Amino acid sequence: MTDAPPTSPSPHPTAPPTALTVREITEDDLDGWGRAYSKGNFVPYRTASLERRRGVFEPGRWLGA
Amino acid sequence: MGTFRGLALDLSVPGGALLPVLGVSSLAVVPSHRRRGILSALMAHGLRAAVARGEAAAVLHSAEYPVYGRYGFAPATRHGGFTVDVTASGGLRPDLDTSATLREAAPEEVRRFGPALFDEARRGRAGAVSRPGWSWRRRTGAALLPGEEWEAPTVLVHRDGAGEVRGLVAYTVDGKWSDRVPDATLTVTDLVATTAQARRALWAHLLSVDWVRRIEVPDAAPDDPLPLLLRDPRAVRPLPHPADCLWLRLLDLPAALTARTYPPGLRLALRVADPAGHVDGVWLLRTGADGSAEVTPDGGPADLALDAAALAALHLGGEQASRLVAAGLATELTPGAARRADTLFRTTAEP
Ligand SMILES: CC(C)(COP(=O)(O)OP(=O)(O)OC[C@H]1O[C@@H](n2cnc3c(N)ncnc32)[C@H](O)[C@@H]1OP(=O)(O)O)[C@@H](O)C(=O)NCCC(=O)NCCS
Numbered sequence: 215m216t217d218a219p220p221t222s223p224s225p226h227p228t229a230p231p232t233a234l235t236v237r238e239i240t241e242d243d244l245d246g247w248g249r250a251y252s253k254g255n256f257v258p259y260r261t262a263s264l265e266r267r268r269g270v271f272e273p274g275r276w277l278g279a
Numbered sequence: 280m281g282t283f284r285g286l287a288l289d290l291s292v293p294g295g296a297l298l299p300v301l302g303v304s305s306l307a308v309v310p311s312h313r314r315r316g317i318l319s320a321l322m323a324h325g326l327r328a329a330v331a332r333g334e335a336a337a338v339l340h341s342a343e344y345p346v347y348g349r350y351g352f353a354p355a356t357r358h359g360g361f362t363v364d365v366t367a368s369g370g371l372r373p374d375l376d377t378s379a380t381l382r383e384a385a386p387e388e389v390r391r392f393g394p395a396l397f398d399e400a401r402r403g404r405a406g407a408v409s410r411p412g413w414s415w416r417r418r419t420g421a422a423l424l425p426g427e428e429w430e431a432p433t434v435l436v437h438r439d440g441a442g443e444v445r446g447l448v449a450y451t452v453d454g455k456w457s458d459r460v461p462d463a464t465l466t467v468t469d470l471v472a473t474t475a476q477a478r479r480a481l482w483a484h485l486l487s488v489d490w491v492r493r494i495e496v497p498d499a500a501p502d503d504p505l506p507l508l509l510r511d512p513r514a515v516r517p518l519p520h521p522a523d524c525l526w527l528r529l530l531d532l533p534a535a536l537t538a539r540t541y542p543p544g545l546r547l548a549l550r551v552a553d554p555a556g557h558v559d560g561v562w563l564l565r566t567g568a569d570g571s572a573e574v575t576p577d578g579g580p581a582d583l584a585l586d587a588a589a590l591a592a593l594h595l596g597g598e599q600a601s602r603l604v605a606a607g608l609a610t611e612l613t614p615g616a617a618r619r620a621d622t623l624f625r626t627t628a629e630p
Contacts, residue, residue, distance in 0.1 A: 254307025262425035279281035
Protein backbone atom coordinates (compact mmCIF):
# COMPACT_ATOMS: atom_id res chain seq x y z
CA MET A 215 0.00 0.00 0.00
CA THR A 216 3.02 2.21 0.09
CA ASP A 217 4.60 3.15 -3.19
CA ALA A 218 7.09 0.52 -4.18
CA PRO A 219 9.91 1.68 -6.42
CA PRO A 220 9.64 0.74 -10.09
CA THR A 221 10.89 -2.77 -10.74
CA SER A 222 12.71 -1.78 -13.89
CA PRO A 223 14.66 1.37 -14.78
CA SER A 224 13.16 3.79 -17.25
CA PRO A 225 13.59 2.49 -20.80
CA HIS A 226 14.05 6.06 -21.99
CA PRO A 227 16.16 7.80 -19.37
CA THR A 228 17.24 10.57 -21.72
CA ALA A 229 13.89 11.18 -23.41
CA PRO A 230 13.15 14.90 -23.27
CA PRO A 231 10.02 15.84 -21.36
CA THR A 232 7.22 16.55 -23.80
CA ALA A 233 4.10 18.62 -23.20
CA LEU A 234 1.40 16.23 -22.08
CA THR A 235 -2.31 16.72 -22.67
CA VAL A 236 -5.00 14.46 -21.36
CA ARG A 237 -8.47 14.86 -22.82
CA GLU A 238 -11.80 13.15 -23.20
CA ILE A 239 -11.84 11.52 -26.59
CA THR A 240 -14.60 11.73 -29.18
CA GLU A 241 -15.93 9.02 -31.45
CA ASP A 242 -13.59 10.28 -34.18
CA ASP A 243 -10.61 9.49 -31.94
CA LEU A 244 -11.66 5.87 -31.36
CA ASP A 245 -9.49 4.41 -34.11
CA GLY A 246 -6.29 6.12 -32.86
CA TRP A 247 -7.26 5.31 -29.28
CA GLY A 248 -7.68 1.63 -30.18
CA ARG A 249 -4.31 1.55 -31.93
CA ALA A 250 -2.55 3.07 -28.90
CA TYR A 251 -4.35 0.59 -26.63
CA SER A 252 -3.25 -2.37 -28.78
CA LYS A 253 0.34 -1.15 -28.94
CA GLY A 254 0.42 -0.61 -25.18
CA ASN A 255 -0.90 -4.11 -24.52
CA PHE A 256 1.25 -5.83 -27.16
CA VAL A 257 -1.80 -7.20 -28.97
CA PRO A 258 -2.49 -6.92 -32.72
CA TYR A 259 -4.90 -4.16 -33.72
CA ARG A 260 -8.06 -5.46 -35.35
CA THR A 261 -10.12 -3.09 -37.43
CA ALA A 262 -13.24 -4.97 -36.29
CA SER A 263 -12.64 -3.58 -32.77
CA LEU A 264 -13.65 -0.13 -33.96
CA GLU A 265 -17.28 -1.12 -34.52
CA ARG A 266 -17.44 -2.84 -31.15
CA ARG A 267 -15.92 0.17 -29.39
CA ARG A 268 -18.42 2.48 -31.10
CA GLY A 269 -21.15 0.35 -29.58
CA VAL A 270 -19.90 0.79 -26.01
CA PHE A 271 -18.31 4.25 -26.24
CA GLU A 272 -19.38 6.64 -23.49
CA PRO A 273 -18.33 10.25 -24.12
CA GLY A 274 -16.61 11.78 -21.10
CA ARG A 275 -15.42 8.43 -19.75
CA TRP A 276 -12.79 7.54 -22.30
CA LEU A 277 -9.53 9.49 -22.06
CA GLY A 278 -6.48 9.75 -24.25
CA ALA A 279 -3.04 11.28 -23.71
CA MET B 280 0.05 7.63 -26.59
CA GLY B 281 -1.98 6.57 -23.58
CA THR B 282 -5.51 5.20 -23.04
CA PHE B 283 -8.00 5.12 -20.16
CA ARG B 284 -11.57 3.88 -20.14
CA GLY B 285 -13.93 4.58 -17.27
CA LEU B 286 -16.98 2.39 -16.68
CA ALA B 287 -20.07 3.27 -14.66
CA LEU B 288 -20.29 0.37 -12.21
CA ASP B 289 -21.45 -0.32 -8.71
CA LEU B 290 -19.84 -2.29 -5.94
CA SER B 291 -21.51 -4.34 -3.21
CA VAL B 292 -20.42 -3.29 0.28
CA PRO B 293 -20.92 -4.96 3.68
CA GLY B 294 -24.61 -4.77 4.57
CA GLY B 295 -25.74 -5.23 0.98
CA ALA B 296 -25.78 -1.67 -0.40
CA LEU B 297 -24.48 -0.97 -3.89
CA LEU B 298 -22.01 1.92 -4.12
CA PRO B 299 -21.61 3.79 -7.45
CA VAL B 300 -18.00 3.44 -8.53
CA LEU B 301 -15.74 4.19 -11.45
CA GLY B 302 -14.39 1.05 -13.08
CA VAL B 303 -10.94 1.83 -14.46
CA SER B 304 -10.02 -0.24 -17.49
CA SER B 305 -8.06 -0.22 -20.77
CA LEU B 306 -5.02 1.46 -19.24
CA ALA B 307 -2.09 1.40 -21.61
CA VAL B 308 0.81 3.58 -22.66
CA VAL B 309 2.73 2.86 -25.87
CA PRO B 310 6.17 1.38 -25.08
CA SER B 311 8.06 4.35 -26.59
CA HIS B 312 6.44 6.80 -24.15
CA ARG B 313 6.47 4.92 -20.86
CA ARG B 314 7.78 6.28 -17.53
CA ARG B 315 7.11 9.88 -18.46
CA GLY B 316 4.07 10.39 -16.32
CA ILE B 317 1.35 9.57 -18.88
CA LEU B 318 -0.42 7.03 -16.67
CA SER B 319 -0.23 9.43 -13.71
CA ALA B 320 -1.79 12.22 -15.78
CA LEU B 321 -4.58 9.95 -17.10
CA MET B 322 -5.33 8.63 -13.62
CA ALA B 323 -5.41 12.11 -12.05
CA HIS B 324 -7.82 13.31 -14.75
CA GLY B 325 -9.98 10.17 -14.59
CA LEU B 326 -10.32 10.25 -10.79
CA ARG B 327 -11.17 13.98 -10.74
CA ALA B 328 -13.87 13.40 -13.36
CA ALA B 329 -15.28 10.52 -11.27
CA VAL B 330 -15.51 12.79 -8.22
CA ALA B 331 -17.32 15.40 -10.31
CA ARG B 332 -19.83 12.72 -11.40
CA GLY B 333 -20.44 11.70 -7.79
CA GLU B 334 -18.74 8.29 -7.95
CA ALA B 335 -17.68 7.44 -4.40
CA ALA B 336 -14.78 5.17 -5.28
CA ALA B 337 -12.84 3.62 -8.13
CA VAL B 338 -11.98 -0.03 -8.78
CA LEU B 339 -9.59 -1.87 -11.08
CA HIS B 340 -7.81 -5.15 -11.66
CA SER B 341 -4.07 -4.67 -11.58
CA ALA B 342 -1.76 -6.41 -14.04
CA GLU B 343 1.28 -5.57 -11.91
CA TYR B 344 1.25 -5.10 -8.16
CA PRO B 345 3.61 -2.10 -7.73
CA VAL B 346 1.80 0.39 -9.98
CA TYR B 347 -1.47 1.52 -8.35
CA GLY B 348 -0.69 2.04 -4.64
CA ARG B 349 0.70 5.47 -5.49
CA TYR B 350 -2.75 6.53 -6.71
CA GLY B 351 -4.46 5.48 -3.46
CA PHE B 352 -5.59 2.01 -4.63
CA ALA B 353 -5.15 -1.15 -2.56
CA PRO B 354 -6.31 -4.77 -2.92
CA ALA B 355 -9.70 -4.95 -1.20
CA THR B 356 -10.72 -8.50 -2.14
CA ARG B 357 -8.83 -11.76 -2.61
CA HIS B 358 -9.00 -14.39 -5.32
CA GLY B 359 -10.35 -17.69 -4.09
CA GLY B 360 -10.20 -19.81 -7.24
CA PHE B 361 -9.69 -23.54 -6.66
CA THR B 362 -9.54 -26.93 -8.25
CA VAL B 363 -11.31 -30.08 -7.04
CA ASP B 364 -9.93 -33.59 -7.51
CA VAL B 365 -13.28 -35.26 -8.09
CA THR B 366 -12.24 -38.82 -7.22
CA ALA B 367 -10.38 -37.79 -4.06
CA SER B 368 -13.28 -35.62 -2.92
CA GLY B 369 -15.56 -38.61 -2.42
CA GLY B 370 -18.43 -36.42 -3.59
CA LEU B 371 -20.76 -34.43 -1.35
CA ARG B 372 -21.27 -35.44 2.29
CA PRO B 373 -23.96 -38.14 2.44
CA ASP B 374 -25.98 -36.28 5.09
CA LEU B 375 -26.68 -33.37 2.70
CA ASP B 376 -30.04 -33.09 1.02
CA THR B 377 -29.28 -32.41 -2.61
CA SER B 378 -32.59 -33.46 -4.08
CA ALA B 379 -33.54 -30.89 -6.66
CA THR B 380 -34.27 -30.76 -10.32
CA LEU B 381 -31.93 -28.70 -12.42
CA ARG B 382 -32.95 -27.53 -15.83
CA GLU B 383 -30.86 -26.42 -18.76
CA ALA B 384 -31.25 -22.76 -19.69
CA ALA B 385 -30.89 -21.14 -23.10
CA PRO B 386 -28.67 -18.04 -23.49
CA GLU B 387 -31.63 -15.67 -23.88
CA GLU B 388 -33.16 -17.01 -20.65
CA VAL B 389 -29.87 -16.39 -18.83
CA ARG B 390 -29.82 -12.81 -20.10
CA ARG B 391 -33.35 -12.40 -18.75
CA PHE B 392 -33.03 -13.74 -15.20
CA GLY B 393 -29.21 -13.63 -14.73
CA PRO B 394 -28.85 -9.96 -13.82
CA ALA B 395 -31.44 -10.03 -10.99
CA LEU B 396 -30.08 -13.32 -9.63
CA PHE B 397 -26.52 -11.98 -9.63
CA ASP B 398 -27.54 -8.72 -7.96
CA GLU B 399 -29.36 -10.62 -5.23
CA ALA B 400 -26.36 -12.88 -4.65
CA ARG B 401 -23.84 -10.06 -4.42
CA ARG B 402 -25.86 -8.21 -1.81
CA GLY B 403 -24.78 -11.03 0.50
CA ARG B 404 -21.10 -10.68 -0.39
CA ALA B 405 -19.16 -7.40 -0.41
CA GLY B 406 -16.67 -6.70 -3.18
CA ALA B 407 -18.74 -7.85 -6.16
CA VAL B 408 -18.90 -5.43 -9.08
CA SER B 409 -22.01 -5.02 -11.26
CA ARG B 410 -22.18 -6.79 -14.60
CA PRO B 411 -23.40 -4.38 -17.28
CA GLY B 412 -25.64 -5.64 -20.07
CA TRP B 413 -22.68 -6.15 -22.43
CA SER B 414 -21.08 -8.43 -19.85
CA TRP B 415 -24.16 -10.73 -19.90
CA ARG B 416 -24.18 -10.62 -23.70
CA ARG B 417 -20.52 -11.68 -23.76
CA ARG B 418 -21.13 -14.45 -21.22
CA THR B 419 -23.94 -15.82 -23.32
CA GLY B 420 -22.30 -15.59 -26.74
CA ALA B 421 -24.44 -12.70 -28.02
CA ALA B 422 -21.45 -10.34 -28.28
CA LEU B 423 -17.92 -11.55 -28.93
CA LEU B 424 -14.60 -9.77 -29.10
CA PRO B 425 -13.13 -9.64 -32.60
CA GLY B 426 -11.40 -12.96 -33.24
CA GLU B 427 -12.90 -14.59 -30.14
CA GLU B 428 -14.19 -18.13 -30.56
CA TRP B 429 -17.35 -19.00 -28.70
CA GLU B 430 -17.58 -22.29 -26.88
CA ALA B 431 -21.14 -22.40 -25.62
CA PRO B 432 -21.13 -23.49 -21.96
CA THR B 433 -23.70 -25.83 -20.45
CA VAL B 434 -25.96 -23.72 -18.24
CA LEU B 435 -28.08 -25.29 -15.52
CA VAL B 436 -30.57 -23.52 -13.33
CA HIS B 437 -31.95 -24.34 -9.90
CA ARG B 438 -35.46 -23.20 -8.92
CA ASP B 439 -36.97 -23.32 -5.44
CA GLY B 440 -40.35 -24.88 -4.56
CA ALA B 441 -42.12 -21.71 -5.67
CA GLY B 442 -40.41 -21.82 -9.06
CA GLU B 443 -38.06 -18.89 -8.36
CA VAL B 444 -34.55 -19.11 -9.86
CA ARG B 445 -32.11 -19.49 -6.95
CA GLY B 446 -28.96 -20.62 -8.68
CA LEU B 447 -27.14 -20.94 -11.96
CA VAL B 448 -24.00 -22.72 -13.07
CA ALA B 449 -22.25 -22.39 -16.44
CA TYR B 450 -19.43 -24.73 -17.39
CA THR B 451 -17.40 -26.27 -20.18
CA VAL B 452 -15.76 -29.72 -20.28
CA ASP B 453 -12.57 -30.34 -22.27
CA GLY B 454 -13.27 -34.01 -23.08
CA LYS B 455 -9.61 -35.01 -22.63
CA TRP B 456 -8.42 -38.63 -22.36
CA SER B 457 -5.12 -39.86 -20.87
CA ASP B 458 -3.76 -43.40 -21.15
CA ARG B 459 -6.96 -44.47 -22.91
CA VAL B 460 -9.24 -43.44 -20.08
CA PRO B 461 -11.31 -40.27 -19.66
CA ASP B 462 -9.39 -37.52 -17.88
CA ALA B 463 -11.55 -34.47 -18.45
CA THR B 464 -11.47 -31.10 -16.72
CA LEU B 465 -14.70 -29.24 -16.12
CA THR B 466 -14.26 -25.45 -15.89
CA VAL B 467 -16.91 -23.45 -14.09
CA THR B 468 -17.32 -20.15 -15.92
CA ASP B 469 -20.07 -18.86 -13.64
CA LEU B 470 -21.68 -20.04 -10.43
CA VAL B 471 -24.30 -17.87 -8.74
CA ALA B 472 -26.46 -19.12 -5.87
CA THR B 473 -28.68 -17.19 -3.48
CA THR B 474 -29.51 -20.16 -1.21
CA ALA B 475 -27.45 -22.94 0.36
CA GLN B 476 -29.88 -25.48 -1.15
CA ALA B 477 -29.23 -24.18 -4.68
CA ARG B 478 -25.45 -24.22 -4.15
CA ARG B 479 -25.54 -27.86 -2.96
CA ALA B 480 -27.75 -28.96 -5.84
CA LEU B 481 -25.47 -27.31 -8.39
CA TRP B 482 -22.39 -28.92 -6.82
CA ALA B 483 -24.09 -32.32 -6.68
CA HIS B 484 -24.50 -32.04 -10.44
CA LEU B 485 -20.95 -30.81 -11.13
CA LEU B 486 -19.45 -33.68 -9.14
CA SER B 487 -21.49 -36.22 -11.10
CA VAL B 488 -20.64 -35.25 -14.69
CA ASP B 489 -19.30 -38.33 -16.53
CA TRP B 490 -15.59 -38.44 -17.42
CA VAL B 491 -14.71 -35.42 -15.29
CA ARG B 492 -11.72 -35.98 -13.02
CA ARG B 493 -11.05 -32.35 -12.10
CA ILE B 494 -13.22 -29.27 -11.61
CA GLU B 495 -11.68 -25.83 -11.91
CA VAL B 496 -13.39 -22.78 -10.45
CA PRO B 497 -11.25 -19.79 -11.45
CA ASP B 498 -13.48 -17.25 -9.68
CA ALA B 499 -14.66 -17.98 -6.18
CA ALA B 500 -14.80 -16.23 -2.83
CA PRO B 501 -11.80 -17.03 -0.63
CA ASP B 502 -14.15 -18.55 1.97
CA ASP B 503 -16.31 -20.51 -0.48
CA PRO B 504 -18.06 -23.26 1.56
CA LEU B 505 -17.42 -26.02 -1.03
CA PRO B 506 -14.58 -27.77 0.87
CA LEU B 507 -16.91 -28.27 3.85
CA LEU B 508 -19.59 -29.82 1.63
CA LEU B 509 -17.24 -32.60 0.51
CA ARG B 510 -16.46 -35.90 2.20
CA ASP B 511 -12.78 -34.94 1.90
CA PRO B 512 -12.02 -31.19 1.86
CA ARG B 513 -8.36 -31.93 1.06
CA ALA B 514 -9.46 -32.59 -2.52
CA VAL B 515 -9.79 -28.81 -2.93
CA ARG B 516 -6.61 -26.91 -3.78
CA PRO B 517 -6.18 -23.19 -4.45
CA LEU B 518 -5.34 -22.22 -8.02
CA PRO B 519 -2.01 -20.43 -8.44
CA HIS B 520 -3.57 -16.98 -8.91
CA PRO B 521 -2.12 -13.84 -7.41
CA ALA B 522 -3.91 -13.37 -4.10
CA ASP B 523 -5.05 -9.79 -4.79
CA CYS B 524 -8.24 -9.46 -6.82
CA LEU B 525 -10.18 -6.18 -6.87
CA TRP B 526 -8.28 -2.94 -6.13
CA LEU B 527 -10.23 -0.11 -4.53
CA ARG B 528 -9.66 3.65 -4.24
CA LEU B 529 -11.97 5.73 -2.06
CA LEU B 530 -12.91 9.12 -3.52
CA ASP B 531 -15.80 10.41 -1.39
CA LEU B 532 -15.01 9.24 2.11
CA PRO B 533 -18.33 10.03 3.86
CA ALA B 534 -20.33 8.47 0.99
CA ALA B 535 -18.17 5.34 0.90
CA LEU B 536 -17.92 4.78 4.65
CA THR B 537 -21.61 5.41 5.35
CA ALA B 538 -22.71 3.05 2.56
CA ARG B 539 -21.67 -0.03 4.55
CA THR B 540 -22.78 -1.35 7.94
CA TYR B 541 -20.77 -1.87 11.13
CA PRO B 542 -21.11 -3.33 14.61
CA PRO B 543 -23.08 -0.88 16.77
CA GLY B 544 -21.80 1.69 19.28
CA LEU B 545 -18.22 2.22 18.09
CA ARG B 546 -16.23 5.36 17.50
CA LEU B 547 -12.93 5.84 15.69
CA ALA B 548 -11.12 8.95 14.45
CA LEU B 549 -9.03 8.32 11.34
CA ARG B 550 -6.26 10.57 10.09
CA VAL B 551 -6.07 9.83 6.37
CA ALA B 552 -3.16 11.02 4.22
CA ASP B 553 -4.04 11.49 0.56
CA PRO B 554 -1.66 13.62 -1.54
CA ALA B 555 -4.32 13.77 -4.30
CA GLY B 556 -6.63 15.40 -1.74
CA HIS B 557 -9.78 13.30 -2.28
CA VAL B 558 -10.01 11.77 1.20
CA ASP B 559 -7.31 13.69 3.06
CA GLY B 560 -8.02 14.82 6.64
CA VAL B 561 -9.21 13.65 10.04
CA TRP B 562 -12.57 11.86 9.93
CA LEU B 563 -14.71 10.76 12.85
CA LEU B 564 -16.66 7.52 12.30
CA ARG B 565 -19.50 6.77 14.77
CA THR B 566 -21.76 3.79 14.43
CA GLY B 567 -25.40 3.71 15.51
CA ALA B 568 -27.44 0.93 17.11
CA ASP B 569 -28.79 -0.13 13.67
CA GLY B 570 -25.30 -0.63 12.21
CA SER B 571 -25.34 2.57 10.19
CA ALA B 572 -22.50 5.08 10.48
CA GLU B 573 -22.05 8.81 10.65
CA VAL B 574 -18.83 10.20 9.20
CA THR B 575 -17.81 13.80 9.79
CA PRO B 576 -14.63 15.81 9.27
CA ASP B 577 -13.06 16.31 12.66
CA GLY B 578 -10.60 18.76 14.17
CA GLY B 579 -9.77 16.61 17.18
CA PRO B 580 -6.97 14.11 17.76
CA ALA B 581 -7.08 10.91 15.71
CA ASP B 582 -6.90 7.26 16.86
CA LEU B 583 -5.38 5.70 13.76
CA ALA B 584 -3.22 7.25 11.01
CA LEU B 585 -3.08 5.65 7.57
CA ASP B 586 -2.98 6.58 3.92
CA ALA B 587 -5.82 6.43 1.40
CA ALA B 588 -4.68 3.03 0.09
CA ALA B 589 -4.56 1.44 3.55
CA LEU B 590 -8.07 2.68 4.28
CA ALA B 591 -9.28 1.25 0.96
CA ALA B 592 -7.80 -2.12 1.97
CA LEU B 593 -9.93 -2.07 5.15
CA HIS B 594 -13.14 -0.79 3.64
CA LEU B 595 -14.77 -4.04 2.47
CA GLY B 596 -13.61 -6.03 5.49
CA GLY B 597 -10.91 -8.06 3.75
CA GLU B 598 -7.96 -6.63 5.66
CA GLN B 599 -7.23 -6.08 9.34
CA ALA B 600 -6.05 -2.79 10.82
CA SER B 601 -3.82 -4.65 13.30
CA ARG B 602 -2.11 -6.39 10.37
CA LEU B 603 -1.56 -3.03 8.65
CA VAL B 604 -0.08 -1.63 11.89
CA ALA B 605 2.23 -4.65 12.17
CA ALA B 606 3.36 -4.00 8.59
CA GLY B 607 3.97 -0.29 9.18
CA LEU B 608 1.11 0.68 6.85
CA ALA B 609 -0.98 2.26 9.65
CA THR B 610 -0.04 3.82 12.97
CA GLU B 611 -1.91 3.57 16.25
CA LEU B 612 -2.21 7.01 17.81
CA THR B 613 -4.28 5.87 20.79
CA PRO B 614 -3.78 2.49 22.50
CA GLY B 615 -6.18 -0.19 21.26
CA ALA B 616 -7.17 1.76 18.14
CA ALA B 617 -6.16 -1.04 15.75
CA ARG B 618 -8.25 -3.59 17.68
CA ARG B 619 -11.20 -1.21 17.56
CA ALA B 620 -10.71 -0.74 13.81
CA ASP B 621 -10.56 -4.54 13.37
CA THR B 622 -13.92 -4.87 15.11
CA LEU B 623 -15.35 -2.02 13.05
CA PHE B 624 -14.31 -3.07 9.58
CA ARG B 625 -14.14 -6.91 9.69
CA THR B 626 -17.05 -8.79 8.12
CA THR B 627 -18.38 -12.33 8.52
CA ALA B 628 -18.19 -13.25 4.84
CA GLU B 629 -14.86 -12.43 3.19
CA PRO B 630 -15.23 -9.85 0.43
C1 LIG C 1 1.61 0.32 -16.65
C2 LIG C 1 1.65 1.51 -17.62
C3 LIG C 1 0.22 1.92 -17.99
C4 LIG C 1 2.40 2.66 -16.94
O1 LIG C 1 2.35 3.81 -17.76
P1 LIG C 1 3.45 4.97 -17.68
O2 LIG C 1 2.94 6.16 -18.42
O3 LIG C 1 4.76 4.43 -18.05
O4 LIG C 1 3.44 5.31 -16.13
P2 LIG C 1 3.96 6.68 -15.48
O5 LIG C 1 5.14 7.18 -16.23
O6 LIG C 1 2.83 7.62 -15.28
O7 LIG C 1 4.43 6.09 -14.10
C5 LIG C 1 3.83 6.39 -12.89
C6 LIG C 1 4.66 5.77 -11.81
O8 LIG C 1 4.49 4.35 -11.86
C7 LIG C 1 5.74 3.71 -11.98
N1 LIG C 1 5.55 2.57 -12.85
C8 LIG C 1 5.03 2.59 -14.09
N2 LIG C 1 4.97 1.35 -14.58
C9 LIG C 1 5.43 0.52 -13.61
C10 LIG C 1 5.62 -0.89 -13.53
N3 LIG C 1 5.30 -1.68 -14.54
N4 LIG C 1 6.11 -1.38 -12.37
C11 LIG C 1 6.43 -0.59 -11.34
N5 LIG C 1 6.28 0.77 -11.38
C12 LIG C 1 5.80 1.30 -12.51
C13 LIG C 1 6.64 4.77 -12.59
O9 LIG C 1 7.99 4.53 -12.30
C14 LIG C 1 6.14 6.01 -11.93
O10 LIG C 1 6.66 6.12 -10.61
P3 LIG C 1 6.83 7.54 -9.84
O11 LIG C 1 5.45 8.13 -9.73
O12 LIG C 1 7.41 7.15 -8.56
O13 LIG C 1 7.71 8.35 -10.74
C15 LIG C 1 2.42 1.16 -18.92
O14 LIG C 1 3.71 0.72 -18.56
C16 LIG C 1 1.77 0.07 -19.78
O15 LIG C 1 1.02 0.38 -20.67
N6 LIG C 1 2.07 -1.22 -19.53
C17 LIG C 1 1.54 -2.34 -20.29
C18 LIG C 1 0.03 -2.47 -20.17
C19 LIG C 1 -0.42 -2.52 -18.74
O16 LIG C 1 0.19 -3.10 -17.88
N7 LIG C 1 -1.57 -1.87 -18.48
C20 LIG C 1 -2.16 -1.82 -17.17
C21 LIG C 1 -3.09 -2.96 -16.98
S1 LIG C 1 -3.77 -2.94 -15.35
